[in-house]
Amino acid sequence: MNQKLFEDQHLTPNEKTIADAITKMGMEVLTYTEDELAKSLQISNATVSRFWRKIGFKNFKDYKNTYKEKMDISPANKLGNMMEQVTSSTIHAQMMSMSVKHLEITLAQYRAEDFHHAVQSIVKAKTIYIYSPGPSEGLGNLLNYRLSRFGFNIKVLPKSGHEIYETLLHFSTDDVIVMFGFVKLHPESRVLLEHAKKLGMKSIVITDSIVSDFNMLADILLFASRGELWEFHSMIAPTFMIESIIIAVGKETAEQSMKKLEMLDAIRKEYKDLLPR
The missing domain is CATH 1.10.10.10 (Winged helix-like DNA-binding domain superfamily/Winged helix DNA-binding domain)
Incomplete structure (x- = not known):
C-alpha cells in the first residue's frame, strides 16, 4: 500500500x-x-x-x-523488523536502528519516475529557488553548496515575511523551486507553490508527509521519513534524498559539472599562498 x-x-x-x-x-x-x-x-x-x-x-x-x-516480505523489511526489536543501553546503537528504519521507510515509498522527473526539472531550470525554513535550513544549504559548484544558478528564498513577495517577481516558467515541507503546509509555502503553479513553474517538495495538502499544490513530491509527530525528528533520510539528487544531477550534467570543479581546483592552486585551505 x-x-x-x-x-x-x-x-x-x-x-x-x-x-x-x-x-x-x-x-x-x-x-x-x-x-x-x-x-x-x-x-x-x-x-x-x-x-x-x-x-x-x-x-x-x-x-x-x-x-x-x-505485502512483500523483502530482506529490507526483515532487517527493519529485526532492528526495531533490538534493545541497547548505548545511544549510538539506538540511533543506528532508528536511522535504518527511516531509510527503509523512505525506500519503501520511493517512486523512480518522481525522482527522475525532479532531477530533470533541476537540470533544465534556468534558476533553482530553494526554500528551506526552520530545521531544513541545513539541507537547503547543502543543496545550494553542491549545485552551485556544478555551475547552476541558485537563489535561496527568505524564510518568511514580506520579503517573499519580492522574490515572486522573479519567478518564471523556466525556473524550478525546491522546497522542504515537513509536518504541515505553512502559509509561506502555500503562497510560493500557488504562485509557481500559476506561472507553470515546476515545484519539487521534499516532505515527511505522504498524504497532505502538498499533494494538491506541488508538481513532484519526494518522501523522506523523519518519524512521527511525537518522535525525535531525524534528518538522516532527508539528507539521503538530497545527496541522491546531487549525485543524479551531477551525472546528468557530467561535462559541465566536471569543468566547473576543475576550474575550482585551478583557482585554489593559483591563490593557495594567499588563502591556504
Whole structure:
C-alpha cells in the first residue's frame, strides 16, 4: 500500500492524517485495532470507520486483509523488523536502528519516475529557488553548496515575511523551486507553490508527509521519513534524498559539472599562498 491509493481522493484534514499514518506504519498497522488507531491519532472512531469506505474498503478488517495479500516480505523489511526489536543501553546503537528504519521507510515509498522527473526539472531550470525554513535550513544549504559548484544558478528564498513577495517577481516558467515541507503546509509555502503553479513553474517538495495538502499544490513530491509527530525528528533520510539528487544531477550534467570543479581546483592552486585551505 502506498500513496497511489489516496491519489484523486478528496480527503478531509483528518482523513489525510489517517492516510499518512497508516502508510508510514507499513506492516505495523496490522497490529492495531480500529479503536487503538483512532486513539493514537486523536481522531474519532466514527471518522476512522468512514475512512475505510471512502478509500474503497468495507472496513478496517478488509483493509488489513488486502494489505496482507499485497505485502512483500523483502530482506529490507526483515532487517527493519529485526532492528526495531533490538534493545541497547548505548545511544549510538539506538540511533543506528532508528536511522535504518527511516531509510527503509523512505525506500519503501520511493517512486523512480518522481525522482527522475525532479532531477530533470533541476537540470533544465534556468534558476533553482530553494526554500528551506526552520530545521531544513541545513539541507537547503547543502543543496545550494553542491549545485552551485556544478555551475547552476541558485537563489535561496527568505524564510518568511514580506520579503517573499519580492522574490515572486522573479519567478518564471523556466525556473524550478525546491522546497522542504515537513509536518504541515505553512502559509509561506502555500503562497510560493500557488504562485509557481500559476506561472507553470515546476515545484519539487521534499516532505515527511505522504498524504497532505502538498499533494494538491506541488508538481513532484519526494518522501523522506523523519518519524512521527511525537518522535525525535531525524534528518538522516532527508539528507539521503538530497545527496541522491546531487549525485543524479551531477551525472546528468557530467561535462559541465566536471569543468566547473576543475576550474575550482585551478583557482585554489593559483591563490593557495594567499588563502591556504
